[in-house]
Amino acid sequence: MTTNSSSNAGPSHKAVEAGVTTVIGLFGVLVIFGSLKAGIKWGAEGPGAGFFPFYIGLFIVGSSLINLWTGLREDEGNLFAEWGQLRQVLSVVIPTTIYVGAMPFIGLYVASFVFIAWFMRWLGKYNWLTVALVSLGMPFVTYILFERWFLVPLPKGPLENLLGL
Amino acid sequence: MEEILNLFQGFAIALQPFNIMVMILGIVLGVVIGVLPGLGGANGVAILLPLTFSMPPTSAIIMLSCIYWGALFGGAITSILFNIPGEPWSVATTFDGYPMAQQGKAGEALTAAFTSSFVGAFFAVVMITLVAPLVATLALRFGPAEKFAVYFLAFCSFVGLSKEPPFKTIAAMMIGFALAAVGLDSVTGSLRLTFGFTELLNGFDFLIAVIGLFGIGEILLTMEEGLAFRGGKAKINLSVVLQTWKELPRYWVTSLRSCVIGCWMGITPAGATPASFMSYGIAKRVSPKGANFGKGEIEGVIAPETAAHAAGTAALLPMLSLGVPGSPTAAVLLGGLLIWGLQPGPLLFVEQKEFVWGLIASMYLGNLVGLIVVLTCVPVFAAILRIPFSIIAPLILVLCAIGAYSVHNSTFDVAMMLVFGVIGYGLKKTGYPLAPLVLAIVLGDKAEEAFRQSLLGSQGSLGIFFSNGLVSTIMILGLIALFWSVIQEGYTRLRTRAATA
Numbered sequence: 001m002t003t004n005s006s007s008n009a010g011p012s013h014k015a016v017e018a019g020v021t022t023v024i025g026l027f028g029v030l031v032i033f034g035s036l037k038a039g040i041k042w043g044a045e046g047p048g049a050g051f052f053p054f055y056i057g058l059f060i061v062g063s064s065l066i067n068l069w070t071g072l073r074e075d076e077g078n079l080f081a082e083w084g085q086l087r088q089v090l091s092v093v094i095p096t097t098i099y100v101g102a103m104p105f106i107g108l109y110v111a112s113f114v115f116i117a118w119f120m121r122w123l124g125k126y127n128w129l130t131v132a133l134v135s136l137g138m139p140f141v142t143y144i145l146f147e148r149w150f151l152v153p154l155p156k157g158p159l160e161n162l163l164g165l
Numbered sequence: 166m167e168e169i170l171n172l173f174q175g176f177a178i179a180l181q182p183f184n185i186m187v188m189i190l191g192i193v194l195g196v197v198i199g200v201l202p203g204l205g206g207a208n209g210v211a212i213l214l215p216l217t218f219s220m221p222p223t224s225a226i227i228m229l230s231c232i233y234w235g236a237l238f239g240g241a242i243t244s245i246l247f248n249i250p251g252e253p254w255s256v257a258t259t260f261d262g263y264p265m266a267q268q269g270k271a272g273e274a275l276t277a278a279f280t281s282s283f284v285g286a287f288f289a290v291v292m293i294t295l296v297a298p299l300v301a302t303l304a305l306r307f308g309p310a311e312k313f314a315v316y317f318l319a320f321c322s323f324v325g326l327s328k329e330p331p332f333k334t335i336a337a338m339m340i341g342f343a344l345a346a347v348g349l350d351s352v353t354g355s356l357r358l359t360f361g362f363t364e365l366l367n368g369f370d371f372l373i374a375v376i377g378l379f380g381i382g383e384i385l386l387t388m389e390e391g392l393a394f395r396g397g398k399a400k401i402n403l404s405v406v407l408q409t410w411k412e413l414p415r416y417w418v419t420s421l422r423s424c425v426i427g428c429w430m431g432i433t434p435a436g437a438t439p440a441s442f443m444s445y446g447i448a449k450r451v452s453p454k455g456a457n458f459g460k461g462e463i464e465g466v467i468a469p470e471t472a473a474h475a476a477g478t479a480a481l482l483p484m485l486s487l488g489v490p491g492s493p494t495a496a497v498l499l500g501g502l503l504i505w506g507l508q509p510g511p512l513l514f515v516e517q518k519e520f521v522w523g524l525i526a527s528m529y530l531g532n533l534v535g536l537i538v539v540l541t542c543v544p545v546f547a548a549i550l551r552i553p554f555s556i557i558a559p560l561i562l563v564l565c566a567i568g569a570y571s572v573h574n575s576t577f578d579v580a581m582m583l584v585f586g587v588i589g590y591g592l593k594k595t596g597y598p599l600a601p602l603v604l605a606i607v608l609g610d611k612a613e614e615a616f617r618q619s620l621l622g623s624q625g626s627l628g629i630f631f632s633n634g635l636v637s638t639i640m641i642l643g644l645i646a647l648f649w650s651v652i653q654e655g656y657t658r659l660r661t662r663a664a665t666a
Contacts, residue, residue: 017595024336031343031358038350038357046621049350049357052613056342063336070330080594085389092388093587096381096562100583104576108567116559124555138560142567150216152571 010086013078014071021068028060091123107157109139168298175522179530184227187220188527191228192535193542195235200243200546201557206236207493207603208379211372212568214501222505223520227527229501230481233494234286234531237437237477238539241278241470242546246271254437254473257445261458261465268461272405279539280413281420281467285474286532288424289431293482294525300486301514307487309618310629314639316612317630318646319489323601325649328439330596337592338601344369345609352617364577371606372572373581375497378599380565381586384558386593406540409463416467419448423468427475432483437476437492438600444472478528485509485521489608493600496607 035050035057042048081089099115117135120126146152178184198209210229217225240255245262258278265274307315324334347358348368359365413420423444430440448468449458458465480492488509490496502509507517514521539546569582589599623629631637645652 013595016591020591020595020597021336024340027340027343031346034358034360038355042625043353046352047617047625049353049355052616053343053346053358056339056346059339060336060343063332063339066332067330067336070332081389088388089385089590092385092558092562093583096583096586099562100566100576100579103566103570103579108570112563112566116563119559120555124553126555134556134560138563142563146216146567146571151219152215153574154567154570155576 010079010082012076013080014074014076016080017071017074018068021064021071025061025064025068028057028064031057031060033057095119103155105157107160108155109143110157110159112139112142168294171518171522172294172526174519175524175526176530178223178519178523179227179526184224184523184527185530185534187224187228188231188531188534189538191231192235192238192531192538195232195237195535196239196242196539196542196546197235197549198232199236199239200549201561206233207375207497208383208565209236210494210497210501211375212380212564214372214497214504215568215571217501218504222502222507223523225505226498226501226520226524227531229498230524230527231531231535233477233498234528234535235538236494237286237474238279238282238535239546240473241282242275242539242543245274245278245466246547254441254477255469256438257441257469257473258466260445260469261460261462264459264461265463265466270461272402273409273463274466275543276406276409276540277413277463277466278470279536280410281423281470282474283532283536284420285424285427285471285476286478286528289428289475289478290525290528290532292428292479293485293528297482297486297521297525298514300482301511303511305511306635307511309615309622310632311636311639312487313612313615313619314630314636314643315483315487315489316608316615318639318643319483319608320601320605321643321647323598323604325646328442329598331650333597334601337597337599338605341602341605342609342612344374345371345606346613351610351614369581369606370572370578371603372497372500373569373578374585374606375493375603376565376569377582377585378589378592378603379493380561380568381583382589382593382599384561385586385590387554388558412463413467416464419452419464419468420471422447422451423471424475427472427477428479430472431476431479431492437473437480440476441469441473445469478532481524481528485513485524486511488611490604493603496604500607 031053035054038050038053039048040050040054042051095115095118099111102114103111113135116138117131120131120134121128142154146154179188194213195206195209198206210232213232214229217228220228237254241258241262244255244258245266248259248263262274262278265271320338323338324331343358345368347365348356349366350357356366426444426447427437427440430443431437445458445465445468448464449455452458452462452464454462454464477492477494480490480495481498484490484495484499486509488499490499499509507513507520565582565586566579569579570576572578592602593599619629620626623632629636630640
């Protein structure tokens with residue numbers, strides 16, 4: 001991490017890349033572990049269930065080690081992203097997580113309405129009329145298009161049950 | 166000339182009113198997808214796939230492939246007008262397209278781009294029409310070892326031809342294979358890599374991965390740049406179009422070369438993106454106006470656009486005849502085929518003639534319809550681009566969620582999509598290519614099955630992959646592709662040494 005306190009400070013590209021590569025390597029170790037548990041030996045039907053993924057895991061670990069090595073030899077100084085940019089990204093990730101988490105309970109339509117309205121009002125600073133038009137319009141169009149025309153059911157919550165949809 | 170007869174029957178199918186309607190709808194949706202940031206071809210097709218479940222398979226694939234053509238066209242609009250490549254394969258188009266637009270020649274650049282796209286695609290479809298039956302007959306001789314060799318070639322081409330560091334490509338690819346392996350093992354019927362989570366019984370669906378990695382990941386990347394969005398205007402009228410068309414035949418050599426490059430890169434699954442870069446690079450080196458490239462040379466628009474479209478179209482040949490998709494979008498289309506119960510491969514040409522030739526005929530018509538639609542509707546599509554991102558972004562996120570949910574009617578998938586989105590953001594920022602990852606998820610199970618069946622036949626000896634002429638040729642091609650950059654480097658080093666000596 002850079003300790004630079006100017007306005008365009010942020011985590012260094014090198015550090016983040018090393019982190020990502022390490023996580024991938026650990027994922028490889030997990031794959032190897034899981035494959036060993038599934039059995040990599042030959043059985044009656046030929047190679048066991050873990051045979052193929054075992055080597056895949058070895059490849060992941062191997063290439064991650066090489067990537068880590070080449071990554072660490074790169075020059076310092078490039079930023080991964082500025083903190084402000086990362087805040088922007090998080091301002092999407094966090095509400096989307098809440099949106100996805102709420103969907104099984106309140107249904108897709110209500111969740112989408114709240115999500116779009118929040119996004120436009122909070123990040124886009126639109127007036128309430130535009131917000132209402134888009135955030136109500138989208139679920140409505142979705143309902144017509146998916147449930148009515150293409151007969152694809154989407155998750156519904158208490159409100160839809162109340163309306164008898 | 167049985168093929169010609171088949172093709173005409175195909176036209177009869179594609180020209181049915183319902184199919185024409187579906188075609189136009191697909192093109193328009195595709196261009197919208199191509200124009201909007203965060204909705205790529207692969208992702209767009211994945212989201213809209215569930216909509217086609219209730220259609221007959223031929224109409225469904227016509228609609229989906231037209232979405233794909235539309236997305237290819239759409240990418241050019243944003244690159245030229247706003248210097249924003251809507252799709253990775255239109256990055257090379259920005260080099261000369263955007264300078265042209267700045268000089269007030271946006272109309273010329275767009276006309277050149279669309280026409281070249283059409284030419285490239287047309288060339289590739291003719292190639293598919295002629296070659297597909299041959300490939301299909303050849304493919305009938307394929308056993309598990311040959312099948313694995315084709316997968317091997319596909320993945321090696323990715324490593325050798327991609328712009329990213331080879332070990333990052335390998336790592337990304339292997340993650341895809343590992344994810345594909347999760348769940349029920351189709352050969353032994355035992356569970357693996359689920360670590361006790363029942364949700365993982367069926368493994369990871371690649372559609373969810375595509376929507377997350379490409380859709381959500383792209384939105385997050387765009388968010389980094391902030392919500393500001395540069396607007397622009399585009400005018401295109403008939404006289405500009407006609408004038409540009411008069412000019413274009415002068416560049417027939419560039420076009421033809423780009424077509425060939427595109428077809429080759431599309432069949433060996435390198436895909437449209439490297440094809441466009443390669444074609445641009447060669448045109449720059451060969452053209453007498455080479456020094457002018459990057460400053461608004463029309464040839465610099467023709468070369469990448471022709472190659473990208475030729476590659477994008479040619480990618481469907483290995484998908485149909487061998488079941489190996491040449492691009493992520495082709496992989497999603499392949500997934501669609503499997504859902505409709507059509508098994509791609511040589512037998513498809515024998516058992517599902519109507520479907521195959523209907524699709525090929527729709528490629529001819531779809532590209533023609535596409536050319537007309539984009540030439541007439543540029544101002545409309547450019548207007549879409551002026552809608553602020555803070556409205557577009559939540560709508561796209563909701564669309565992604567709907568798409569992910571409707572694959573299996575499961576909210577767990579929606580959560581997985583978000584996880585894939587964050588992973589995609591991280592991987593993309595650190596230079597890991599996503600296309601091989603997705604292809605590996607799609608093909609992982611089949612590649613593994615072919616590998617294990619071959620080894621079973623040979624009692625574990627790897628010699629089976631070099632046991633006859635056909636399989637050895639494919640394997641050696643694969644190895645050449647794998648070490649392509651090393652070979653190329655060695656060659657240039659040899660040449661410079663010879664020149665200095």
